[in-house]
Amino acid sequence: MTIIQKLAALVGQQNVFSTPEARYAYSYDATFRRCQPDVVVRPANTEEVSGILRLAWETQTPVVPRGAGTGLSGGSVPVRGGIALDLTRMNRILEINTADLLAVVEPGVVTDDFARAVAEKGFFFPPDPSSSKSSTIGGNLAENAGGSRAFKYGVIRDYTLGLEVVLADGRVIRTGGRTIKNVSGYDLTRLFVGSEGTLGVITQAILRFIPPPEATRTLLTFFPRLDDAARTVSAIIARGITPAALEFMDDQSIRVVEEYLHLGLPLDVEALLLIEVDGPAAVLAQQIAEIAALCREMGSREVQVASTAREAENLWKARKAISPAVARIKPTKISEDATVPRSRIPEMVRRLKEIAAKYDLKIVIFGHAGDGNLHPNIMCDERDADEMRRVEQAVAEIFQAALELGGTLSGEHGIGFLKAPFMPREHGENGLWAMRSIKQALDPRGILNPGKIFPLAQ
Amino acid sequence: MDPLPEELYLRCVHCGMCVRNCPTFQETGLEMDSPRGRVQLLRGLNRGELAAGPGLFRTIWSCLDCRACEAVCPSGVRIGFLVEEARGQFFEGGYRRSKGAFLLNLAMRFLFPYPGRLELAGRLLRFYQRSGLRTAARRLGILRLFPPAVREIERILPEVPAKTARAILTGANQNGREENGTGVKAGNGRTAGLFLGCVMDVLFAEINLATARLLERHGFQVTAPAGQRCCGALHLHNGSREQAKKLARRNIDAFLAAGVDYVVTNAGGCGAALREYPELLAGDPVYADRAREFSRKVIDIAQLLEQTGFLPPRGSFPRQVAYQASCHLKNVMGVADAPKRLLRQVPGLTLLEMPDEARCCGSAGIYNLTHPEMAEALLRRKMADLPPGTEVIATGNPGCLLQLMHGAEKYGPPVQVKHVVEILEEAYAAGERKKVTLT
Numbered sequence: 099m100t101i102i103q104k105l106a107a108l109v110g111q112q113n114v115f116s117t118p119e120a121r122y123a124y125s126y127d128a129t130f131r132r133c134q135p136d137v138v139v140r141p142a143n144t145e146e147v148s149g150i151l152r153l154a155w156e157t158q159t160p161v162v163p164r165g166a167g168t169g170l171s172g173g174s175v176p177v178r179g180g181i182a183l184d185l186t187r188m189n190r191i192l193e194i195n196t197a198d199l200l201a202v203v204e205p206g207v208v209t210d211d212f213a214r215a216v217a218e219k220g221f222f223f224p225p226d227p228s229s230s231k232s233s234t235i236g237g238n239l240a241e242n243a244g245g246s247r248a249f250k251y252g253v254i255r256d257y258t259l260g261l262e263v264v265l266a267d268g269r270v271i272r273t274g275g276r277t278i279k280n281v282s283g284y285d286l287t288r289l290f291v292g293s294e295g296t297l298g299v300i301t302q303a304i305l306r307f308i309p310p311p312e313a314t315r316t317l318l319t320f321f322p323r324l325d326d327a328a329r330t331v332s333a334i335i336a337r338g339i340t341p342a343a344l345e346f347m348d349d350q351s352i353r354v355v356e357e358y359l360h361l362g363l364p365l366d367v368e369a370l371l372l373i374e375v376d377g378p379a380a381v382l383a384q385q386i387a388e389i390a391a392l393c394r395e396m397g398s399r400e401v402q403v404a405s406t407a408r409e410a411e412n413l414w415k416a417r418k419a420i421s422p423a424v425a426r427i428k429p430t431k432i433s434e435d436a437t438v439p440r441s442r443i444p445e446m447v448r449r450l451k452e453i454a455a456k457y458d459l460k461i462v463i464f465g466h467a468g469d470g471n472l473h474p475n476i477m478c479d480e481r482d483a484d485e486m487r488r489v490e491q492a493v494a495e496i497f498q499a500a501l502e503l504g505g506t507l508s509g510e511h512g513i514g515f516l517k518a519p520f521m522p523r524e525h526g527e528n529g530l531w532a533m534r535s536i537k538q539a540l541d542p543r544g545i546l547n548p549g550k551i552f553p554l555a556q
Numbered sequence: 557m558d559p560l561p562e563e564l565y566l567r568c569v570h571c572g573m574c575v576r577n578c579p580t581f582q583e584t585g586l587e588m589d590s591p592r593g594r595v596q597l598l599r600g601l602n603r604g605e606l607a608a609g610p611g612l613f614r615t616i617w618s619c620l621d622c623r624a625c626e627a628v629c630p631s632g633v634r635i636g637f638l639v640e641e642a643r644g645q646f647f648e649g650g651y652r653r654s655k656g657a658f659l660l661n662l663a664m665r666f667l668f669p670y671p672g673r674l675e676l677a678g679r680l681l682r683f684y685q686r687s688g689l690r691t692a693a694r695r696l697g698i699l700r701l702f703p704p705a706v707r708e709i710e711r712i713l714p715e716v717p718a719k720t721a722r723a724i725l726t727g728a729n730q731n732g733r734e735e736n737g738t739g740v741k742a743g744n745g746r747t748a749g750l751f752l753g754c755v756m757d758v759l760f761a762e763i764n765l766a767t768a769r770l771l772e773r774h775g776f777q778v779t780a781p782a783g784q785r786c787c788g789a790l791h792l793h794n795g796s797r798e799q800a801k802k803l804a805r806r807n808i809d810a811f812l813a814a815g816v817d818y819v820v821t822n823a824g825g826c827g828a829a830l831r832e833y834p835e836l837l838a839g840d841p842v843y844a845d846r847a848r849e850f851s852r853k854v855i856d857i858a859q860l861l862e863q864t865g866f867l868p869p870r871g872s873f874p875r876q877v878a879y880q881a882s883c884h885l886k887n888v889m890g891v892a893d894a895p896k897r898l899l900r901q902v903p904g905l906t907l908l909e910m911p912d913e914a915r916c917c918g919s920a921g922i923y924n925l926t927h928p929e930m931a932e933a934l935l936r937r938k939m940a941d942l943p944p945g946t947e948v949i950a951t952g953n954p955g956c957l958l959q960l961m962h963g964a965e966k967y968g969p970p971v972q973v974k975h976v977v978e979i980l981e982e983a984y985a986a987g988e989r990k991k992v993t994l995t
């Protein structure tokens with residue numbers, strides 16, 4: 099029996115695909131590189147996942163877990179072929195427990211569907227990657243996804259109490275549990291969160307949620323000088339206000355959006371800040387007034403405060419339009435997420451602009467000012483070989499700049515295989531050795547998502 | 557096969573924001589059945605990385621062409637156009653839809669484009685339905701001799717009205733015209749050219765007449781240019797782009813010659829096709845400009861009434877109504893809430909919230925005939941979604957009307973299915989009856 103026949107015996111013929119079309123359709127995520135799997139398998143439960151891994155273990159076949167394929171670091175691209183393990187059939191919400199404020203879900207549940215189910219019970223699940231309409235909880239966990247609320251509410255790791263994981267050889271383990279406090283042994287939950295499918299396949303998660311804020315207020319403002327915007331962000335935080343969103347757009351992104359939507363945005367400013375606070379309604383009025391005053395004091399040009407949900411939606415328009423606006427400039431988009439300490443944002447933006455000029459590239463910068471997570475988007479054309487070479491050099495310099503400023507290669511998109519070559523620069527040989535040792539212990543045959551996180555051995 | 561223009565698919569950065577909006581992806585969960593998958597597979601074909609074969613055809617033909625993906629694509633990829641373009645190439649290359657395709661292709665070539673033949677077919681069908689032949693045929697099981705697609709059509713067709721709106725409105729029979737007039741004379745100084753459609757006019761002539769009456773009530777001078785033909789949408793879905801172009805040119809000529817201010821449609825599918833004539837005829841040296849001029853005039857009845865000042869009926873329609881959007885009306889013509897806003901102004905009418913009203917009901921042109929399994933799955937889900945208490949489903953396209961009627965019959969609940977303009981007209985008529993009895 100071939101491996102494909104054995105897989106069919108495990109999960110049913112109708113859930114195994116090896117036609118050229120299927121292999122092509124599962125060769126990409128939201129990055130621009132692609133590699134085909136040999137076969138696509140769609141298991142329905144933990145037992146099937148375990149069976150598949152046992153088979154892969156015995157035959158030394160690479161297994162690449164896959165959620166919705168919205169990843170931005172090539173995480174689910176099967177760079178060594180093998181099995182594309184599509185987990186989206188495992189999409190049940192098994193429990194929503196409002197006494198313990200936790201839920202048990204399968205990995206294929208779509209992020210938004212889960213957040214909505216929790217909201218229907220009157221609660222709030224804060225992790226909000228902008229891809230939440232499509233992305234899966236499994237993918238979010240494997241990348242430790244963040245979003246615009248991360249500064250105040252944290253990332254998905256902060257909402258993960260426990261996991262069920264199938265290990266490389268098919269054994270099933272449970273980590274963590276149903277309590278917030280838990281110091282029983284190593285924190286394996288946090289180890290698997292953000293492990294990009296290289297240590298095990300997540301087949302279930304226990305996630306916590308919280309009561310929702312009573313109200314939300316939104317403010318939009320423009321700064322002629324970038325440094326003033328940055329000082330304002332620091333000042334707001336120093337006052338003890340923790341905004342739920344602190345979104346930043348640079349002059350290029352403002353221009354691009356204005357050309358696309360004609361919202362009447364000022365084109366002679368260096369920065370736009372979109373600030374949202376949430377909490378008890380009584381406190382918010384005062385907080386938003388305080389923020390508005392601070393903005394004006396620090397040199398902002400114009401402050402718009404929304405008084406209705408409709409108005410708030412209008413203020414978000416510019417920020418939400420970046421992706422579509424940017425897509426109209428050039429066909430290929432490289433989204434990075436190099437992240438620096440908050441105070442270094444102005445410096446990072448300046449460096450990014452220098453890099454854009456040096457390599458003659460169009461880079462628009464936006465991101466989350468509260469946590470220093472910037473999204474420089476390089477607009478290019480994959481058909482232009484010369485331009486793509488310059489992009490590659492620019493990307494290397496962007497990473498270098500982030501590291502020099504005390505930041506990291508990736509705030510939320512993960513390393514995948516696109517950023518793997520830069521790992522030694524951030525972690526050093528010893529740091530990487532520690533990580534490799536963990537990988538070696540849990541997956542000695544290297545079948546789980548090979549080629550990710552770690553640079554190719556010299 | 558000619559390659560597709562690269563710009564069409566390079567825009568897709570495969571971010572995946574579309575996949576969950578796609579009804580076929582919702583059913584199967586397979587990337588090949590998603591908009592992103594379709595665009596990417598076409599990319600593969602174009603670059604010679606994939607061969608044209610059954611797998612690829614399956615992907616491209618299984619698309620509903622409902623455009624729900626285009627409505628959410630951040631990059632503005634024209635996915636529907638790309639799929640139609642690819643179908644055109646497959647079609648030219650001899651790769652056709654399989655199921656029922658032979659008869660459909662015949663109908664599309666020799667029936668739909670010709671109003672005379674359509675009318676004759678309608679009369680024959682009416683004779684079949686009313687003469688007792690249908691009862692006999694059904695009882696004798698003769699229908700089993702026909703392919704499933706034909707049996708399906710036979711079963712879901714409503715009773716054919718005696719006269720098409722074309723016969724009444726295009727001047728062939730002015731007496732009929734008077735009978736159906738509202739007595740209100742044109743007053744707003746604008747002319748509305750009514751697009752009649754093929755299926756709509758044979759099966760639902762009353763909807764066309766109601767549309768004309770509505771327009772007259774609002775002061776428009778209504779004409780229905782006699783030279784108009786089928787819009788070509790079904791041909792486009794099917795890949796027969798050359799035939800669609802011929803029809804497009806006829807329609808453009810007919811309406812531009814009539815010099816109307818608006819080309820009014822009451823079928824989302826037709827309206828969308830008419831709107832997109834400029835794309836279809838982009839390479840036509842003579843018609844490219846005319847297509848743009850024509851396209852600008854195309855407007856849906858609900859939107860036109862709303863824009864020019866809707867006069868709510870005085871009579872009531874005391875029923876609980878759920879509105880199911882026609883995909884093309886919403887996603888291509890951009891008419892999302894106007895029909896609902898009109899319905900809300902009808903006295904007595906309660907508009908219920910239809911969950912996921914923009915999800916395709918499975919009709920999608922002739923999709924329910926070519927892909928019955930997928931279409932039935934979508935229809936079942938749609939009927940299960942109906943809010944409790946629904947008495948009437950309102951929609952805006954003949955294909956949706958047929959499919960939903962079929963759904964109501966097969967999966968219940970026993971609701972009525974009506975076009976939005978029928979509901980409006982019934983309310984006006986009710987108001988007039990009341991006036992008569994009062995005086």
Ligand SMILES: Cc1cc2nc3c(=O)[nH]c(=O)nc-3n(C[C@H](O)[C@H](O)[C@H](O)COP(=O)(O)OP(=O)(O)OC[C@H]3O[C@@H](n4cnc5c(N)ncnc54)[C@H](O)[C@@H]3O)c2cc1C
Binds near residue numbers: 571
């Ligand atoms: C338009 C757009 C906006 C985005 N915005 C954000 C954002 O705001 N914040 C953010 O953090 N990210 C963002 N992303 C990136 C991406 O959506 C996230 O990384 C998301 O978590 C990926 O989820 P997915 O289901 O698509 O996973 P995939 O892309 O399919 O996989 C991602 C990784 O997870 C692994 N994996 C998937 N499921 C499992 C499992 N069950 N067990 C083990 N490993 C698994 C895969 O092997 C792969 O390494 C964005 C992406 C796009 C395209």
